[in-house]
Amino acid sequence: MPTTLLLCDCGGTQPVDRDAIARATGHSCPKVGTALCTTQAARVAEALSAPEADVIVACRQEAPAFEALAEELDVPAPLCIDIRDRAGWSDEGAAAAPKMAALLALGARPRTPAKTRDVVSDGVCLVIGPSEAALAAAEDLADALAVTALVTDLPEILPGPERRFDVVHGRLRRAAGAFGRFEIAIDGFRAARPEGRGPLGFDAPRDGAKSTCDVILDLTGGTPLFPAHEKREGYLRPDPGDPRAVARAVFEAAQMVGTFEKTLFVELEPSLCAHSRARQTGCTRCLDVCPTGAILPDGDAVTVDADICAGCGACSAVCPSQAIAYDDPPVGEIMGQIRALGAAYREAGGRAARLLVHDAGHGREMIALAARMGRGLPAAVIPFEIGSLAAFGHAEAMAALACGFDGVEIVLGPRADRDTLGAQAALVDALTEGAGLGTGRMRLLDLADPDALSDALYAGAPDPIDAEPILPLGRRRDVTRLAVRALAPEGTAPIALPAGAPYGAVAVDRDACTLCLSCVSLCPSGALLDNPDKPQLTFTEDACLQCGLCANICPEDAITLDPRLDPSDAALAPRIMNEEEPFECISCGTPFGVASTIERIVEKLASHSMFINSDNVKLIQMCDDCRVKAQYHSDAAPFAAGNRPRTRTTDDYKQ
Structure with missing residues (x-):
């Protein structure tokens, strides 16, 4: 059955070209309504009641009314898409039919459901601040949450008729975690003693007290406990001088008990990460831009704390390899x-x-x-x-x-x-x-x-x-x-890009490069490769992430980064950055090593006492197999032990 698209001109306030929209979308478009959400609701009910009805209502503002109507009819709710605020209500509304068609096409596309996990809050709340503000907020929250008030001052505090929450004094040294699993450490911790007459008394102070809570209400007005604190779920920090802001925060905190769904905003593939190799740091882009500190190094890759991640998506935008990718939606x-x-x-x-x-x-x-x-x-x-x-x-x-x-x-x-x-x-x-x-x-x-x-x-x-x-x-x-x-x-031509761009080439100083190939072993994307048949370094520009690992690890500082994007096919093919002829073993003629490196080593050791008038220098000029053989057969062979002793038998002792 074709989709029925219900259009409405919202009391004649927006022009709607029904024919143009019907042609563009391919949907069945009945006569344009004027008040489908009120006086013409029967037309919506009729469309929803049709057998196997597939209905789109071009109005998102009144979606609750259409959903309520569908519930009364016991039929699926229609898809509601806004074309009024985004297209029709405009000085150019008469020309907005193509835009309306585009918005309707986008709205009808299926969406990938967000990935979530459950976060459980038992309603354990820590209220921090001066006694006047903290105790008042704790009193308001005591009926809904299990509250502890951490007061930052010690005036005369009079207990209430009944103890509805705990009171402590101290200095919050550290706070970590997020909604449902905050961890806190308090120095100078002093718990209030409930016994005794007059103002509250407190225990002797002690440092390093630790505890956990689900919600933190910060009324100190000072430095926030977390970076990008407004993105930290479960951490409420209103202006203590604004009674309305404090009241809103108290109300919000009171609702934070139960089981909640936490969206998993990003997807991580550690094998693609170019953060480090062999304890050498390369790419740190995601670490640099994460406002909440949810991303931390984890060996050669990074890890994302899903509880702290607020879903800003900056890491996905800057990641050169898509090791971190935004996933809501993908x-x-x-x-x-x-x-x-x-x-x-x-x-x-x-x-x-x-x-x-x-x-x-x-x-x-x-x-x-x-x-x-x-x-x-x-x-x-x-x-x-x-x-x-x-x-x-x-x-x-x-x-x-x-x-x-x-x-x-x-x-x-x-x-x-x-x-x-x-x-x-x-x-x-x-x-x-x-x-x-x-x-x-x-x-x-x-x-x-x-x-x-x-x-x-x-x-x-x-x-x-x-x-x-x-x-x-x-x-x-x-x-x-x-x-x-x-x-x-x-x-x-190749397009020059700003420093830090995730595309580019590398420049290799051939005079400095010894073809040690340490850069090849650490390149996370395979942009730098060797040739198993000869001393050769190749580079494929399209694969380069500009992570900087090769430049950091190069012992001769022979590699520099060149941020750019080459749109030609040349970027897709490997090109030779440096190569030399191999050295041929003086014993068997097998190629091995780099000729210039072997010659340089021989030259440097020629005047060394262990190599003057010695065959040791020849060992350097041999391949691995021939070097072992030469050492084994030499007069100073390290494994030589002379002739094997004659085996003694019982007869030797009978003589």
């Missing part, structure tokens, strides 16, 4: 969504599209306010909501440009990772400039006013890109290379 699904948006928009007759990337909080609200109170979005600007802005890196932006979009705009929220996004935008600028498309194709819109957002989007569009859309498959680095090849003219 990177491949994001690429597929971008392609689907561009394809549906073009098939509906749209031209000169731009992708507007935003989050589900600040960005969605900005778009809704701009639509309701201002000019809305231009007809060629297609919103694309993503769970975390920092997960949208240079690879996704280049995929968008190669899938039919002329530019990418990112609406920054108050908590956006500006440094990571800025670095990714600089990398896109380098790639597009090298491809002949100029800069500014990935813009960061750091705006808090909806009208300013509309003005920035209406102000002008980048020059159109004339390129055949690609199919963005494979790893992020594969998509980037494919996009650059599609966008750049044939014969484009």
